[in-house]
Amino acid sequence: MALLEVKNLGISFGGLKAVDGFHITIEEGQLYGLIGPNGAGKTTVFNLLTGVYRPTLGTITLDGKNLVGKGPSEICKSGVARTFQNIRLFGKMTVLDNVKTALHNQVTYSGISCFFHGPSYKKKEAEMTEKALDILKVFELDQYQDTLASNLPYGQQRKLEIARALATNPKLLLLDEPAAGMNPNETAELMETIRLIREKYHITILLIEHDMKLVAGICEYLTVLNFGTELASGTPAEVLNDPKVITAYLGE
Amino acid sequence: MKKISNKQVWKNIGIILISYIAVTLLLNSGLLNRQYTSLLVPIAINVMLAVSLNLVTGFLGELSLGHAGFMSIGAYTGALISLNLGKTGILPEPVAFAAAVLCGGIVAAVFGFLIGVPVLRLRGDYLAITTLAFGEIIKSVINSMKITNGAKGLNKIPLYSNYKNYTVVFILMVITVLAISNLMRSRDGRAITAIRDNDIAAESIGIKISHYKVKAFAISAFFAGVAGVLYAHNVGILKPGTFDYNKSIEILVIVVLGGMGSIPGSVIAAVILTILPELLRGADNMRMLLYAIVLIAMMIFNNSRIKEGLMMNRTVKKLTGKGE
Ligand SMILES: Nc1ncnc2c1ncn2[C@@H]1O[C@H](COP(=O)(O)OP(=O)(O)OP(=O)(O)O)[C@@H](O)[C@H]1O
Numbered sequence: 031m032a033l034l035e036v037k038n039l040g041i042s043f044g045g046l047k048a049v050d051g052f053h054i055t056i057e058e059g060q061l062y063g064l065i066g067p068n069g070a071g072k073t074t075v076f077n078l079l080t081g082v083y084r085p086t087l088g089t090i091t092l093d094g095k096n097l098v099g100k101g102p103s104e105i106c107k108s109g110v111a112r113t114f115q116n117i118r119l120f121g122k123m124t125v126l127d128n129v130k131t132a133l134h135n136q137v138t139y140s141g142i143s144c145f146f147h148g149p150s151y152k153k154k155e156a157e158m159t160e161k162a163l164d165i166l167k168v169f170e171l172d173q174y175q176d177t178l179a180s181n182l183p184y185g186q187q188r189k190l191e192i193a194r195a196l197a198t199n200p201k202l203l204l205l206d207e208p209a210a211g212m213n214p215n216e217t218a219e220l221m222e223t224i225r226l227i228r229e230k231y232h233i234t235i236l237l238i239e240h241d242m243k244l245v246a247g248i249c250e251y252l253t254v255l256n257f258g259t260e261l262a263s264g265t266p267a268e269v270l271n272d273p274k275v276i277t278a279y280l281g282e
Numbered sequence: 283m284k285k286i287s288n289k290q291v292w293k294n295i296g297i298i299l300i301s302y303i304a305v306t307l308l309l310n311s312g313l314l315n316r317q318y319t320s321l322l323v324p325i326a327i328n329v330m331l332a333v334s335l336n337l338v339t340g341f342l343g344e345l346s347l348g349h350a351g352f353m354s355i356g357a358y359t360g361a362l363i364s365l366n367l368g369k370t371g372i373l374p375e376p377v378a379f380a381a382a383v384l385c386g387g388i389v390a391a392v393f394g395f396l397i398g399v400p401v402l403r404l405r406g407d408y409l410a411i412t413t414l415a416f417g418e419i420i421k422s423v424i425n426s427m428k429i430t431n432g433a434k435g436l437n438k439i440p441l442y443s444n445y446k447n448y449t450v451v452f453i454l455m456v457i458t459v460l461a462i463s464n465l466m467r468s469r470d471g472r473a474i475t476a477i478r479d480n481d482i483a484a485e486s487i488g489i490k491i492s493h494y495k496v497k498a499f500a501i502s503a504f505f506a507g508v509a510g511v512l513y514a515h516n517v518g519i520l521k522p523g524t525f526d527y528n529k530s531i532e533i534l535v536i537v538v539l540g541g542m543g544s545i546p547g548s549v550i551a552a553v554i555l556t557i558l559p560e561l562l563r564g565a566d567n568m569r570m571l572l573y574a575i576v577l578i579a580m581m582i583f584n585n586s587r588i589k590e591g592l593m594m595n596r597t598v599k600k601l602t603g604k605g606e
């Protein structure tokens with residue numbers, strides 16, 4: 031059974047069909063790319079998968095379990111985490127606290143312990159800090175642990191978003207243009223990190239990217255979206271040589 | 283990590299002990315005249331009100347203009363308990379007062395929960411207006427109810443929490459400040475702050491926004507209710523008009539001046555702004571003008587380089603505990 035199965039997914043805003051008849055099947059462990067020109071509906075697909083929008087049509091199942099109708103926090107608990115195209119960090123919290131906040135459902139203690147910092151609070155908080163630092167180290171962000179998230183350089187903010195998403199212990203990680211605004215060096219480094227976290231945390235990744243060549247280098251499978259519908263899908267080689275894709279996307 | 287948190291604890295205990303001793307010495311030395319001893323309890327009450335409002339306004343990021351409403355619910359609940367159970371001798375005084383404090387807090391928290399529910403649907407200005415309306419509704423209801431004695435209000439409430447019993451008041455204030463600052467350094471507190479900073483991101487990492495919004499409102503109302511109980515047993519009389527939106531705004535001003543999301547700031551601002559009107563009493567009709575000028579000066583200071591510079595200063599950092 032595939033990890034994620036999406037069938038006939040659609041949503042309209044007013045008269046505009048932002049996503050229409052979209053389908054995708056992602057196997058466990060895959061690194062899957064979702065590409066397409068501006069306004070194609072890529073981010074909208076993410077918003078549908080994570081419950082930000084409710085689809086007007088279609089089904090979404092993760093590990094065979096239905097996700098349609100669940101809210102974002104429930105979907106996160108089911109094992110889907112994401113980053114945002116326009117960065118959404120907790121700006122006035124430290125880098126460390128951003129990640130600790132994302133451990134919300136991973137390390138828990140009672141509401142009473144929140145007021146009385148007793149032994150269970152101390153133990154669980156120490157555990158949280160340790161886990162958070164482990165994740166931050168992967169992104170070489172541990173040196174900034176006490177910095178306010180909003181004071182981080184742009185590229186580091188993007189990385190912190192991924193770190194935060196990872197802390198929720200997802201099965202499926204959705205990355206919305208993780209390399210946006212990065213220079214080629216940073217981008218190459220980030221792609222390496224993405225590959226690394228897939229191995230280290232045994233997760234499946236669905237990645238949105240603008241830059242087709244970049245995606246082709248790292249993804250095993252691609253779906254091209256245009257005007258809310260699938261234009262093509264297959265291995266990078268198949269997709270890149272598809273005449274439809276070339277005219278619609280590369281030829282522009 | 284552990285070492286730092288222990289240091290923090292000792293520093294807190296130090297601050298608490300020093301302020302308690304200072305208050306005791308001031309009271310017993312006779313340095314304070316009647317005018318100033320009567321300020322001790324109001325200071326503590328305003329600290330509690332400001333810190334609890336900061337939870338909703340500073341940390342959750344929702345502008346609430348109905349904090350006096352929660353205070354009045356606590357005040358009336360507590361007063362009715364002491365009048366009916368304490369004064370009549372059904373319960374021994376300390377027990378009656380403990381019951382008043384607890385029930386005052388709990389009943390206010392229930393209302394905080396109730397107001398928290400519509401909050402889930404409203405944002406920003408709409409929410410602010412709703413909380414404002416809530417405060418006014420509470421006032422009118424109290425004004426028209428029999429048990430609260432309507433517009434005449436309650437009087438001869440036993441003075442369980444006047445300045446002679448400042449130890450109890452001090453302890454309740456410390457509990458409030460510690461409870462809320464502990465909360466903010468915990469799992470629930472981080473969830474609340476995360477919702478303020480970015481609610482969509484908070485949801486995306488599995489935080490149930492509705493749960494934490496309601497919780498923040500209820501906790502905030504609880505401590506405002508307790509502050510109300512202290513108010514009732516300090517003044518001895520309650521009138522519905524005391525708890526109008528002016529009072530809510532007054533608390534909000536303390537929170538804004540102290541800094542949104544800063545607990546030490548709320549405490550300091552509450553102390554200054556409670557004493558200030560008394561200090562200015564001599565100035566008579568210039569009083570409100572001077573008060574306003576001080577407010578503006580504090581606001582400018584808050585946003586100034588001087589404060590930033592102070593915050594960067596090593597000794598200040600150490601004192602405020604931000605150095606570690
Ligand atoms: N909440 C919304 N209300 C109305 N229209 C929307 C909404 N969200 C998205 N759209 C529209 O849906 C279409 C797809 O937008 P989407 O953001 O998914 O594109 P995208 O593929 O992510 O583009 P980009 O590469 O620029 O990020 C656009 O025309 C957009 O204006």
Ligand SMILES: [Mg+2]
Nearest residue numbers: 072073074115
């Ligand atoms: Mg997009």
